[in-house]
Amino acid sequence: MVEYVYLIMTDDGPKKAGIIIIGNEILSGKVVDANSSFLAKELRAIGVNLMRISVIPDDAGTIGKEILEFSETYDYVFTSGGVGPTHDDVTMEGIASGFHVGIVRHPELVRHLMNYCGGRTNAAVMKMAEVPEGAEIIDIGNAGFPLVSFRNVFIFPGIPQYLVKKFSAIKERFRCSPFYLRRLYLDAKESDIAEILNTVVAENRDVAFGSYPIIDNPGYKVVVTAESRSRERVDLSVEDLIKRLPKEMIVRVEKNDNQ
Amino acid sequence: MVEYVYLIMTDDGPKKAGIIIIGNEILSGKVVDANSSFLAKELRAIGVNLMRISVIPDDAGTIGKEILEFSETYDYVFTSGGVGPTHDDVTMEGIASGFHVGIVRHPELVRHLMNYCGGRTNAAVMKMAEVPEGAEIIDIGNAGFPLVSFRNVFIFPGIPQYLVKKFSAIKERFRCSPFYLRRLYLDAKESDIAEILNTVVAENRDVAFGSYPIIDNPGYKVVVTAESRSRERVDLSVEDLIKRLPKEMIVRVEKNDNQ
Structure with missing residues (x-):
């Protein structure tokens, strides 16, 4: 044992x-x-x-x-x-x-x-x-x-x-195999993206998503994070999310391959 | 029950x-x-x-x-x-x-x-x-x-x-009854005061003492805290500690009756 x-x-x-x-x-x-x-x-x-x-x-x-x-x-x-x-x-x-x-x-x-x-x-x-x-x-x-x-x-x-x-x-x-992290900065209320995000989450169970409302920032109101130990999987899931979100909501997308 | x-x-x-x-x-x-x-x-x-x-x-x-x-x-x-x-x-x-x-x-x-x-x-x-x-x-x-x-x-x-x-x-x-907090700022290594402090702690079991080394501060090297819900008890125990410490070690003593 x-x-x-x-x-x-x-x-x-x-x-x-x-x-x-x-x-x-x-x-x-x-x-x-x-x-x-x-x-x-x-x-x-x-x-x-x-x-x-x-x-x-x-x-x-x-x-x-x-x-x-x-x-x-x-x-x-x-x-x-x-x-x-x-x-x-x-x-x-x-x-x-x-x-x-x-x-x-x-x-x-x-x-x-x-x-x-x-x-x-x-x-x-x-x-x-x-x-x-x-x-x-x-x-x-x-x-x-x-x-x-x-x-x-x-x-x-x-x-x-x-x-x-x-x-x-x-x-x-x-040290273990790394995480690949993506951050989407969105000019939208969390309640406006919740349904789209929930769908993408359900279809990408092997990617970990987070959603964080930001207060008092003039540029964006929510940061969505996507993370996986597979670079390919995280990038595909983020593409999927970007396709479904209204274009004008997306302020910027950040990739971090060192974390 | x-x-x-x-x-x-x-x-x-x-x-x-x-x-x-x-x-x-x-x-x-x-x-x-x-x-x-x-x-x-x-x-x-x-x-x-x-x-x-x-x-x-x-x-x-x-x-x-x-x-x-x-x-x-x-x-x-x-x-x-x-x-x-x-x-x-x-x-x-x-x-x-x-x-x-x-x-x-x-x-x-x-x-x-x-x-x-x-x-x-x-x-x-x-x-x-x-x-x-x-x-x-x-x-x-x-x-x-x-x-x-x-x-x-x-x-x-x-x-x-x-x-x-x-x-x-x-x-x-x-809100409950308040804590009475005292802080002693000492120009001494923690290892130099440890024995004195341990004695005072043993003789004042109803007062909570803490000892915190401070790095890179020119004025003092250790902060000792004493705390109790009885103002009288905390003050008596701090007097006891002050009496036992070499005078030149004591930089200042702070009382906080609002916390």
């Missing part, structure tokens, strides 16, 4: 991911989370399907339960936050309790912390060397402190500058 | 809330969600405890399951997105399937839609009059289209301008 799960996870198809943002400061409105939108954009650009984002408090029990569930559901899990030296940093403790493993002090992290503090460490600092048993250390070269992973969970710090640096250093390992 | 649940929900203690952001456009990195951070800040300001934010795709099954779970767990649930006329707007359908109720066309919404469209409606537009059986309409006066609620779930549109307008119109009904 376990082997079967691993077979699914290592096949060549598109991968699914989940993001868990850990931090009372986000839930209490003190800090605006920038990490989930950064990761969402990056994952899309490398072809990974992001399925869910959770923002949860600094509570070890909640963290462990959530990470375990994500780990069992998605190919990759990216967490942000809760890895510093203070009392509210309980991500490692949460993972250990959620996966029923112990906490160990990782020698490589001890070495990094000793270097970082010039030898002057204390108990609070050494907490940052503690990881769930079985965690791995990903040395990311000149991007600073190593990154810790546990099974399919990649444990990022909450500070956006560090998260960006670390994710950028390792992102190529997650 | 049901009455018992309602008793809990209508007592005078602080209320708990969850936010569900619905939309493929957020997960695929096309749009940055502004609604959850707006709601997080607003809820805090009126004393409501936000416990969790979920961002999920435009999938009726996922939406129904998530809203049901939040509805059973928290006092209030706020959803955003999936309420327009197009194929990807499936929030109402999701709620109906999740709570095992039917979909009905609400006469008051029909009237609003007829007015809005000057009588020229179509099937796609009329979809916006369809709600889960038992849904209520909250007339929010001059803030435009009515807001739909279902049990303890408040169903907002995804367009930020509309969400802001509608939430602002109804937020007073959710």
Whole structure:
């Protein structure tokens, strides 16, 4: 059974991911989370399907339960936050309790912390060397402190500058086949195009369409997106849509083959 | 049993809330969600405890399951997105399937839609009059289209301008006793204050502390927050912390009694 799960996870198809943002400061409105939108954009650009984002408090029990569930559901899990030296940093403790493993002090992290503090460490600092048993250390070269992973969970710090640096250093390992995205900017109310769009959607089930009303823009009122991993299929479906829409509604069509 | 649940929900203690952001456009990195951070800040300001934010795709099954779970767990649930006329707007359908109720066309919404469209409606537009059986309409006066609620779930549109307008119109009904927030700006590394902070935290269990490293700021390197619904308790705990910290570390202390 376990082997079967691993077979699914290592096949060549598109991968699914989940993001868990850990931090009372986000839930209490003190800090605006920038990490989930950064990761969402990056994952899309490398072809990974992001399925869910959770923002949860600094509570070890909640963290462990959530990470375990994500780990069992998605190919990759990216967490942000809760890895510093203070009392509210309980991500490692949460993972250990959620996966029923112990906490160990990782020698490589001890070495990094000793270097970082010039030898002057204390108990609070050494907490940052503690990881769930079985965690791995990903040395990311000149991007600073190593990154810790546990099974399919990649444990990022909450500070956006560090998260960006670390994710950028390792992102190529997650790359899948790309998405092809088309955007139609329309000078029409969403309610005026809904029936035409619904027909095209029904006839192109393998293309993902989205429709987004835009407020206060003088040039266009709706953006319709079409997306697929097949360039041919997305282009055919967009041609189909363009043919059915009144010409005067179409402001412009954008192609993006890099995302 | 049901009455018992309602008793809990209508007592005078602080209320708990969850936010569900619905939309493929957020997960695929096309749009940055502004609604959850707006709601997080607003809820805090009126004393409501936000416990969790979920961002999920435009999938009726996922939406129904998530809203049901939040509805059973928290006092209030706020959803955003999936309420327009197009194929990807499936929030109402999701709620109906999740709570095992039917979909009905609400006469008051029909009237609003007829007015809005000057009588020229179509099937796609009329979809916006369809709600889960038992849904209520909250007339929010001059803030435009009515807001739909279902049990303890408040169903907002995804367009930020509309969400802001509608939430602002109804937020007073959710007001609880306020939080008192103090911020200490410190010129110290987090690792240098961690042990002192951990001691103060342990001795003031009824005050919520947070510690946030700040990068690239010349004035201070850490912000410590202390928060409680008791002004006296938060102030005593902050005095305790200030006494224990080396004086030269403290850049300034901010009090916020309006949040």
